[in-house]
Amino acid sequence: MKKVSYIIFFTLCYLLSIDLQAQGCCAGGSPISGNLNLGAAKSQSFSFNLTYDYNHLADLVSGSEELDDKLRRRINHSGLMRFKYAFSDRLSAIALFNLIRQEERIQAGAAVGSTFRKAEGIGDIITMVQYQIVQAGGNTLILAGGLKWPTGETEIANPETGIVLNPDLQPGTGSYDFMWSIYYGLEHWLFNGNRLNLTINYRLSDETERFNGQQTYQFGDELFVDAGISFPLVVSKMLLYPEFSFRYRFQTEALTNGADTPNTGGHWLYITPGFRWPLTNQWSVFAFSEIPIYRQLKGVQLTTSYRIGAGVQFDIRFGEEEAFILPD
Amino acid sequence: MKYQWFTLIMVALLVVACGKDDTTTTPNPTGGGNAQTATKLIQDEFDGLPLVIVGSSSANYMLAFERELPDGSMLQFEALNQAYPAIMGDQEGNRWNVFGRAISGPRKGQQLKPAHSYIGFWFAWGTMYPGVELYEGPAYSGDFRQEEPAEDWAIPTANVFSSVGLDGIPAVDEPVFETFNNRDAIENGYFVEDDELVIGIQMNDEIHLYPHSILNWHEIVNDQLGSTYFAMSFCPLTGTAIAWNRELDEGVTTFGVSGLLYNSNVMPYDRLTTSVWSQMREDCVRGDLIGRNWTTYPVVETTWATWKRLLDSPNVLTRATGFNKDYDTNPYQDYISDNNFLAFPIEFMDDRVPSKERVLGVIVNGKAKVYRFQDFQ
Numbered sequence: 175m176k177k178v179s180y181i182i183f184f185t186l187c188y189l190l191s192i193d194l195q196a197q198g199c200c201a202g203g204s205p206i207s208g209n210l211n212l213g214a215a216k217s218q219s220f221s222f223n224l225t226y227d228y229n230h231l232a233d234l235v236s237g238s239e240e241l242d243d244k245l246r247r248r249i250n251h252s253g254l255m256r257f258k259y260a261f262s263d264r265l266s267a268i269a270l271f272n273l274i275r276q277e278e279r280i281q282a283g284a285a286v287g288s289t290f291r292k293a294e295g296i297g298d299i300i301t302m303v304q305y306q307i308v309q310a311g312g313n314t315l316i317l318a319g320g321l322k323w324p325t326g327e328t329e330i331a332n333p334e335t336g337i338v339l340n341p342d343l344q345p346g347t348g349s350y351d352f353m354w355s356i357y358y359g360l361e362h363w364l365f366n367g368n369r370l371n372l373t374i375n376y377r378l379s380d381e382t383e384r385f386n387g388q389q390t391y392q393f394g395d396e397l398f399v400d401a402g403i404s405f406p407l408v409v410s411k412m413l414l415y416p417e418f419s420f421r422y423r424f425q426t427e428a429l430t431n432g433a434d435t436p437n438t439g440g441h442w443l444y445i446t447p448g449f450r451w452p453l454t455n456q457w458s459v460f461a462f463s464e465i466p467i468y469r470q471l472k473g474v475q476l477t478t479s480y481r482i483g484a485g486v487q488f489d490i491r492f493g494e495e496e497a498f499i500l501p502d
Numbered sequence: 503m504k505y506q507w508f509t510l511i512m513v514a515l516l517v518v519a520c521g522k523d524d525t526t527t528t529p530n531p532t533g534g535g536n537a538q539t540a541t542k543l544i545q546d547e548f549d550g551l552p553l554v555i556v557g558s559s560s561a562n563y564m565l566a567f568e569r570e571l572p573d574g575s576m577l578q579f580e581a582l583n584q585a586y587p588a589i590m591g592d593q594e595g596n597r598w599n600v601f602g603r604a605i606s607g608p609r610k611g612q613q614l615k616p617a618h619s620y621i622g623f624w625f626a627w628g629t630m631y632p633g634v635e636l637y638e639g640p641a642y643s644g645d646f647r648q649e650e651p652a653e654d655w656a657i658p659t660a661n662v663f664s665s666v667g668l669d670g671i672p673a674v675d676e677p678v679f680e681t682f683n684n685r686d687a688i689e690n691g692y693f694v695e696d697d698e699l700v701i702g703i704q705m706n707d708e709i710h711l712y713p714h715s716i717l718n719w720h721e722i723v724n725d726q727l728g729s730t731y732f733a734m735s736f737c738p739l740t741g742t743a744i745a746w747n748r749e750l751d752e753g754v755t756t757f758g759v760s761g762l763l764y765n766s767n768v769m770p771y772d773r774l775t776t777s778v779w780s781q782m783r784e785d786c787v788r789g790d791l792i793g794r795n796w797t798t799y800p801v802v803e804t805t806w807a808t809w810k811r812l813l814d815s816p817n818v819l820t821r822a823t824g825f826n827k828d829y830d831t832n833p834y835q836d837y838i839s840d841n842n843f844l845a846f847p848i849e850f851m852d853d854r855v856p857s858k859e860r861v862l863g864v865i866v867n868g869k870a871k872v873y874r875f876q877d878f879q
Binding site: 236237239241242243245246278280282286289291332335336337338339340385386388389430431432433434435436437473474 | 652659660661662663664665666667668669670672675758761762773778788825826827828831833834835836837840842843844845846847
């Protein structure tokens with residue numbers, strides 16, 4: 175009965191998220207919201223996670239229609255470092271650092287040739303605190319909240335002209351953003367060994383200044399809902415954990431001097447297959463991908479064609495295991 | 503019961519009558535009919551130059567011509583209504599069209615000299631020509647201070663911003679035009695809506711028209727009429743359309759969109775030297791050709807409905823641009839109607855007129871004077 179109620183809860187969350195009203199924005203900076211990786215942590219444990227993230231943006235989408243127009247292509251490379259330390263079984267702190275390189279190539283035709291621009295540097299840093307509310311009967315429920323700090327560079331200029339590159343090419347956003355997350359995990363859902371994961375991330379964007387302080391800009395608020403499953407699989411005597419999830423992303427329109435900014439915001443739905451491979455008790459490697467299956471965007475936007483990534487994770491525990499029993 | 507039958511019969515008759523009307527409507531060969539469009543004109547003088555400004559708020563055009571002819575004659579004009587393609591006449595009995603050509607009268611075939619003018623959003627005139635004179639409007643009472651040009655630039659770069667990369671907005675280099683007749687327009691349907699703004703240019707007896715729906719996506723069309731190579735440019739952010747000669751001393755070039763904006767106005771670049779130009783300043787502001795001016799050609803901006811009344815066989819840029827763009831969608835969405843939204847900062851904000859109001863600016867000796875559509879109602 176409990177399982178059935180969880181299924182209903184999960185389904186409702188998913189459907190509700192899809193029915194939210196459209197808006198959104200193509201934000202600068204790194205794909206941090208999708209790389210927080212919340213989850214249960216034991217007391218006095220430490221984990222370090224290094225991820226490479228490749229985001230290929232070549233789809234020009236008008237509303238929900240992809241145009242046959244490959245004139246412009248953007249590639250975002252991100253290197254992310256995530257540190258997580260658990261003060262107790264309930265309370266953990268997370269810090270996420272990143273380096274970003276954003277490239278833009280425009281192929282304007284045989285007679286004109288192509289042009290290339292890039293900007294690279296340190297991106298915005300995220301710090302979060304997570305609190306585990308429930309861990310019982312295979313259920314894990316975690317709340318997390320934190321801040322995105324405007325540490326990323328926002329004034330990188332074209333070396334030829336000296337003119338500052340457009341904001342969506344800059345590694346940083348320039349704004350303090352508030353973030354909160356809910357993570358729900360259910361072990362042994364449907365069959366033994368598997369795990370159902372549901373994560374909801376919300377980023378509330380604050381206002382920032384652009385163009386030498388002459389304009390205020392506010393990236394759209396962003397909602398991520400990840401719902402997926404992972405399960406153990408033995409392949410050639412190796413234990414793998416394939417993961418498969420749906421990711422829904424919703425972003426409100428950005429605001430320029432308080433007014434809606436054209437061609438920002440929308441709904442995205444992706445499938446995100448991946449896997450985790452534990453090498454030892456402490457080391458594991460992982461890979462993921464993100465493929466759009468539905469987009470409903472405001473105006474016309476260059477958006478993700480696909481995204482792939484891979485990384486390594488190191489986990490270590492310093493203290494003794496503590497008994498932790500919560501009322502069911 | 504008998505009332506129900508009566509009602510049914512009446513409904514059936516109504517349906518038949520309506521259907522008959524729809525199917526027997528004869529296409530009007532003038533395309534837009536002879537609807538009354540009030541033409542007004544203003545005989546004015548700006549910086550010592552006698553001008554006639556002719557326009558119609560309902561037909562959506564404003565044009566400016568010099569009143570003095572090369573032979574020294576000074577014409578006195580009067581507006582003509584329901585006389586398309588003529589829009590004004592004069593004391594000699596000549597009738598003139600939107601391109602300033604005498605289409606009847608003793609001076610038939612002669613050409614008025616167009617004043618250097620074009621339509622654009624008020625804020626653009628306010629910032630590019632600080633303190634611009636406003637016809638029958640208050641004088642500018644604010645203060646403005648222009649910064650010194652940046653190194654290697656002819657302009658200060660504090661308000662030069664990057665929007666996209668070089669050619670991120672692709673110019674049309676091989677434009678295809680199609681001549682429509684009005685029967686086709688009605689029976690097969692144009693891709694241009696009646697209320698859509700369309701830019702027109704005439705050289706000798708040839709006319710090319712450029713719909714905003716295409717220019718919004720390309721901003722520059724590298725075109726040719728007869729032996730004249732020219733670029734038709736349109737900046738959606740300032741609403742300004744300007745055409746210029748692309749035959750430089752160094753040779754014929756094409757222009758592309760640099761992705762830079764000065765005071766929110768498009769900055770084209772020439773592909774011969776990659777020098778950067780300013781559309782509204784009409785000069786080169788960076789690169790090998792810095793300080794060079796270009797020769798402009800007069801353009802006319804009005805709605806497609808008006809063009810159909812003015813021309814028998816409009817020759818229109820088609821969507822066969824070589825690019826797959828969503829021409830049915832305006833990429834600037836509500837930008838035009840939102841007076842509070844400017845995509846990029848500008849040097850001076852003049853608030854005498856709503857920022858996105860389309861006005862006609864006339865430039866004489868480097869100074870500008872602006873006329874509003876409300877002057878032509």
